[in-house]
Amino acid sequence: MKINIVAAGKIKEKYLSAGIAEFTKRMTTFANLKIIEIHEEKMPDNPSEAEKKKTLTIEGERLLKQVSEGSYLIVLDVYGKESSSEDLAKNIAQLGLKGQSNITFLIGGAFGLSEEVRQAAAEKLSFSRMTFTHQMVRLLLVEQIYRAFKINRGEKYHW
Secondary structure (H helix, E strand, O other): OOEEEEEEEOOHHHHHHHHHHHHHHOOOOOEHHHHHHEEOOOOOOOOOOOOOOHHHHHHHHHHHOOOOOEEEEEEEEEEEEHHHHHHHHHHHHHHHOOOOOOEEEEOOOEEEEEEHHHHOOOOOEEOOOOOOOHHHHHHHHHHHHHHHHHHOOOOOOOO
């Protein structure tokens, strides 16, 4: 299975980079995991709604260009459906059984997602109604994908 994570912005904190690297390394026994970063759009100070929409649209277009044709797109969105680790594992397993071997998870930038990105998604997933930095969400996502594969193999995943 091929899993892509397309994300806006670079990871700046070393502790997040270390965690992402660790779970990416662990994933090599389960799937081909690739993280694709795009440049995060700058938002003007105190933007108008039109400026915000324009910035999110530009960033969204660049994010969507990184999604390969035929890939099953899951967008991380605060307004998406909340899921348990077991539900995510089941979803990934079912996609594989349906012959969907290419899954892309998309994480927007600090200012969220354009409506075009939301509409392009096959699914919208929320980790919580709480607000997390988009950089922290990347670490959480990689860990949850790893956990999903461990669950699907019936292996221990609590440490």
